[in-house]
Amino acid sequence: MVWVTSAREYKNPSTSVGGRETTSHLTTSVWTGSTTNSTCWDSPMAVPSGRSFDVGSMDGSGITVAGSGWYLFWVMIQGPVGGGLYRLDLADISNGVKHEVIPDQILSSPHLGAFTVDHTSFRILVPNQLENTVVAVSLDGHEVTDIRSNTQQPQFHNVISLAMANGLFYWTNGERVLTEEYHAGQDSYFHNLVYTDAAKPLICQHSASTCPSSQPVPVPVNPPTAVQAVLGSHTAKTSWTQPHLLGGQGKGAWQGWWYQLSVRDVEADTVEEWGEINATYYTVSDLRPGREYVVRAAAYTTAGMGPWSSEFRGKTLRHSTGVPPTILWSAAEGLLQSDVTGERVETLIHRDNLKDRIGYHHITDIAWYRDQLYLVSNTSHVLWYNLTSHARGRLRDLESVGSIAVDWVGHKLYWSNPKQQLIIRGNLNGSQQEPLPILTVAKELNIDAVEGFIYWSTGHAVESSRLNGKHKKTYYPAELFSGKQVMGLTIDMDSRTVYWIVRSYEGSSLFRASTADKLKVGEEILPQKVSSLQYPNMQGPLCYFDNHLVWLRDDRYAVIGDMMGQNSAVLSGMSLSELNMVAVVDTALHYSPRGRKLSEVKRDSPTHFSNSLFESEGTFEEFKICWNPVDNDITRETIEPFWIYESPYELVPYSPLFVSVRALTYWGASSSARALLHSPPSIPSQPTNPRVFVSYNRNPVEEDQEIIAVFRWDGTSFS
Numbered sequence: 001m002v003w004v005t006s007a008r009e010y011k012n013p014s015t016s017v018g019g020r021e022t023t024s025h026l027t028t029s030v031w032t033g034s035t036t037n038s039t040c041w042d043s044p045m046a047v048p049s050g051r052s053f054d055v056g057s058m059d060g061s062g063i064t065v066a067g068s069g070w071y072l073f074w075v076m077i078q079g080p081v082g083g084g085l086y087r088l089d090l091a092d093i094s095n096g097v098k099h100e101v102i103p104d105q106i107l108s109s110p111h112l113g114a115f116t117v118d119h120t121s122f123r124i125l126v127p128n129q130l131e132n133t134v135v136a137v138s139l140d141g142h143e144v145t146d147i148r149s150n151t152q153q154p155q156f157h158n159v160i161s162l163a164m165a166n167g168l169f170y171w172t173n174g175e176r177v178l179t180e181e182y183h184a185g186q187d188s189y190f191h192n193l194v195y196t197d198a199a200k201p202l203i204c205q206h207s208a209s210t211c212p213s214s215q216p217v218p219v220p221v222n223p224p225t226a227v228q229a230v231l232g233s234h235t236a237k238t239s240w241t242q243p244h245l246l247g248g249q250g251k252g253a254w255q256g257w258w259y260q261l262s263v264r265d266v267e268a269d270t271v272e273e274w275g276e277i278n279a280t281y282y283t284v285s286d287l288r289p290g291r292e293y294v295v296r297a298a299a300y301t302t303a304g305m306g307p308w309s310s311e312f313r314g315k316t317l318r319h320s321t322g323v324p325p326t327i328l329w330s331a332a333e334g335l336l337q338s339d340v341t342g343e344r345v346e347t348l349i350h351r352d353n354l355k356d357r358i359g360y361h362h363i364t365d366i367a368w369y370r371d372q373l374y375l376v377s378n379t380s381h382v383l384w385y386n387l388t389s390h391a392r393g394r395l396r397d398l399e400s401v402g403s404i405a406v407d408w409v410g411h412k413l414y415w416s417n418p419k420q421q422l423i424i425r426g427n428l429n430g431s432q433q434e435p436l437p438i439l440t441v442a443k444e445l446n447i448d449a450v451e452g453f454i455y456w457s458t459g460h461a462v463e464s465s466r467l468n469g470k471h472k473k474t475y476y477p478a479e480l481f482s483g484k485q486v487m488g489l490t491i492d493m494d495s496r497t498v499y500w501i502v503r504s505y506e507g508s509s510l511f512r513a514s515t516a517d518k519l520k521v522g523e524e525i526l527p528q529k530v531s532s533l534q535y536p537n538m539q540g541p542l543c544y545f546d547n548h549l550v551w552l553r554d555d556r557y558a559v560i561g562d563m564m565g566q567n568s569a570v571l572s573g574m575s576l577s578e579l580n581m582v583a584v585v586d587t588a589l590h591y592s593p594r595g596r597k598l599s600e601v602k603r604d605s606p607t608h609f610s611n612s613l614f615e616s617e618g619t620f621e622e623f624k625i626c627w628n629p630v631d632n633d634i635t636r637e638t639i640e641p642f643w644i645y646e647s648p649y650e651l652v653p654y655s656p657l658f659v660s661v662r663a664l665t666y667w668g669a670s671s672s673a674r675a676l677l678h679s680p681p682s683i684p685s686q687p688t689n690p691r692v693f694v695s696y697n698r699n700p701v702e703e704d705q706e707i708i709a710v711f712r713w714d715g716t717s718f719s
Helices: none
Strands: 002-004 014-017 026-031 036-041 045-049 052-056 065-068 071-076 084-089 104-108 116-118 123-128 133-138 144-146 161-165 168-172 177-183 188-195 225-231 236-241 258-265 270-277 281-284 292-301 312-315 326-331 334-339 346-350 363-369 372-377 382-386 392-394 404-407 412-417 422-427 434-439 444-448 453-457 462-466 473-476 485-492 497-504 507-514 528-532 542-545 548-552 558-561 569-571 581-585 615-618 623-626 642-645 656-661 673-678 688-698 705-714
Touching (some): 225 312, 225 569, 372 404, 412 444, 444 485, 462 497, 473 497, 485 548, 542 581, 615 673
Antiparallel strands (some): 071 084, 084 104, 123 133, 326 581, 334 346, 382 392, 412 422, 462 473, 507 528, 656 673, 688 705
């Protein structure tokens, strides 16, 4: 039979279940958030003991179970290390799984009685029956306080069930139900009987509905953490982690919060909020392209809302009428493609198609031109893949390739050859290869096709030159034994800025400097440290698109952040594992010179010109060889269509000249044109060293003599 009375005022108890027999149970109420679950065990009962859950016998006074902060507490007269109050984190318990976990003894005493939980103060209230008092024990057992030392004639000798309501205890010893009163004037407690007619009362318990403080609905104390948003043009994929637990709470503490999400449009200064979110992620739609948004989240329950999280600032992508940007991933499954939020992942090349007789291979570098991908594998071969036709193959003419890039204006491939320590360029099919006059081991290549520059990283230094290898500059000098490594390099085509990341023992830092075309002749390059990255680990590479930076943090996560390397969000997915490479395909990055369409831009590698266009002009002392210039839209290294001979008297007039001329730009060179010319003729000089040789021829028959004079002189200075 169950008897009910009031905890606020004295009333005669009434029976809530009567007229029938009931079976005695040990009843324990464990709070699980917005509801209270009451569990009953028949004797014998299952209790935690030692390393596993064994079946123990209930003697009516030795064992009590309660839940708080998602710890399991119980009192045992003789436990694994003696009698006392024990605690077990519910995170170490799962149905049907045996955990080798030893419970913590937080209070040692064989004389403890039934206890109750003070949820508001995060402590256990347990009678010490030997000392006839009640002590308050912190959830970790570090603080033990006697809270009933001021009780007159205490009756805590035999407590088999204990409850608290409105700051006062109610308990039973198996014979009677007792309570206490507090006298403020004497600062003392006095014990009284509640009811004596009940036959051997076993349980003394209060109702949570009439006394909410006994099992209160919690209000989040801490805010959600790690708030982030991955933004597209119109959507934001937001996520966060649960608020940190309080110091005394276990790993299995209840965390079934609801969440409220706030998104503020900075430009319009408007705020939208979404509530009743029962997960740690939410996708926001109908955002405006190119706008900055501020995202924050807060946890709440029916009892109230916790504090707002720190703000995350991000900018949506600009609206594009063309093909939206995508991300390429070299992952365990092969070559994958996704949208910029890491969703809609599809496989382009399955890992089985990257296998040969040696084993599986993976992609280490990616370049693209229109719908064609150029892929460098860890075998140093270059593969190609067409996004439209899905055809694929291999560029047979390219060997020992470390990294690759595309000149989309000159229609050239650039690649590094680590074995030869060269950067080589050629046609898109690998033909007509031309080594650049640069001796380096380039681990990353970036092309500024419009301005005609190439940038590369050696792993320790960042350097640049013209596309033809001339006018080399150093952006970041090599410090070989400093522990610093350049892990990523990219170009912001919009702001004309070069970005790179340097990883050291102290973490990873983002650097930047102006592109080479913005530097004046002889101007020193001054790298600027932008920030220390929020995620210090860095695997590389580094990519730019639409005012965002993307890089690999490790082999499972990529990070997308702003141009300061801050407000970073993690890109992850089920299939994004064992990541080796990330690249962004965005048609806006391959823009055309002076705003024209790429289809209208002439190829800037000059064409062959006719041999008949050569001629020499001037005198023999000073003349020039002329040819018709090649029509080209971009400035050439040699802008004058002639060559002046300025070494008089070293070349005699009308000397044969074998002329070979090639038209050059930064983007490429034409084939050579050859012709046979002569230097200009000249007026002969005065003869020198004149001489006369006279000879006589006598005829004896005739009287006349024949006299012959031979005139001779040395030749002129010019033959």
